[in-house]
Amino acid sequence: MAKHYHSQFDERQEMQTSDFEIFYYEDKEASDVSMHRHDYYEIYFFLEGDLSYQIGKNIYPLQYGDICLIPPGVFHRPQFHSNDKPYRRMVLWLSPDFFARLQALHPDITYSFNYGNQISCHHFSCDFANAQILFDKLIDIIEERQRDVPFHEAMISCYIASLLLSINRIVYMGERPTAAKSEQGSLFTRLCEYINTHLDEDLSLNALSREFYVSKYHISHVFKENMGMSVHQYLLKKRLYACKNNILAGEPLREVAMTYGFKDYTNFFRAFKKEFGIGPKEYKDSFGIVAQPHKEATDTIEHAVFDEI
Numbered sequence: 001m002a003k004h005y006h007s008q009f010d011e012r013q014e015m016q017t018s019d020f021e022i023f024y025y026e027d028k029e030a031s032d033v034s035m036h037r038h039d040y041y042e043i044y045f046f047l048e049g050d051l052s053y054q055i056g057k058n059i060y061p062l063q064y065g066d067i068c069l070i071p072p073g074v075f076h077r078p079q080f081h082s083n084d085k086p087y088r089r090m091v092l093w094l095s096p097d098f099f100a101r102l103q104a105l106h107p108d109i110t111y112s113f114n115y116g117n118q119i120s121c122h123h124f125s126c127d128f129a130n131a132q133i134l135f136d137k138l139i140d141i142i143e144e145r146q147r148d149v150p151f152h153e154a155m156i157s158c159y160i161a162s163l164l165l166s167i168n169r170i171v172y173m174g175e176r177p178t179a180a181k182s183e184q185g186s187l188f189t190r191l192c193e194y195i196n197t198h199l200d201e202d203l204s205l206n207a208l209s210r211e212f213y214v215s216k217y218h219i220s221h222v223f224k225e226n227m228g229m230s231v232h233q234y235l236l237k238k239r240l241y242a243c244k245n246n247i248l249a250g251e252p253l254r255e256v257a258m259t260y261g262f263k264d265y266t267n268f269f270r271a272f273k274k275e276f277g278i279g280p281k282e283y284k285d286s287f288g289i290v291a292q293p294h295k296e297a298t299d300t301i302e303h304a305v306f307d308e309i
Helices: 096-105 107-119 128-145 152-175 177-183 187-197 205-212 216-227 231-248 253-259 265-276 280-286 293-306
Strands: 020-027 041-048 051-055 058-061 067-070 076-080 087-094
Touching: 020 128, 041 128, 041 152, 051 067, 067 107, 067 152, 087 096, 087 128, 087 152, 096 107, 096 152, 107 152, 128 152, 128 187, 128 231, 187 205, 187 216, 187 231, 205 216, 216 231, 231 253, 231 265, 231 280, 253 265, 253 280, 265 280
Parallel strands: none
Antiparallel strands: 020 087, 041 067, 041 087, 051 058, 051 076
């Protein structure tokens, strides 16, 4: 049976578990929410909607990938401008005791929250590539929460720690342009950044060679030396993860495949299932996403055919 990732919206503002709770919300119509605060940490990851977010006295317009880090006791609320778009976001609540246990293992894990308190700003933006990284880490937490396997609790803690440390890095690099510039100095790092922000374009070795004015053989060597895989293998993984995100945005499967260079749907299906253990249509259905009427029959037929391959 396919797992369901979306959460039924719950107006409560108190935790029902001792360590953490995570939600993936999508509302077709958003209703007003009054200013409120709670006694746990909240990580709010914005995906879609027409709204701003008020935290304390500050109001922040939101765009895809924005992060709001809300400490205990700080008032906050969304401010909706219209219902023209569905309201999609992911929310992670962490109890102070759980947060303290993570900090005991990783002392720097509180960096982003501490920094936000210092500058009186609890809102941070990130680029598309980093937003995808955070989205995938949040999905990992949701998926692990639904599993009943050995080392489940330890794995959850690792996933949450990884998310917090990734947010720390994004905040740190975003607030220190000099450090970011230095970090981007190597050819390998610049290659990764370029690939991550041009996934829907020609990223063949010849194209990369023209872009960076170095031979494709040198690019292959540098990438293999640093990543342990070829440019093609890395690009395939990044494009498949981008496809997951576009599927969740409700785009038709064939259009998603074409956008990221899969000219043949059969190849897309096989690559997606090999990477994630589930076909693209089954993945879409697990989130309860409804396909466009004129696409549904085609997708269903294709899925039935591919299951026989």
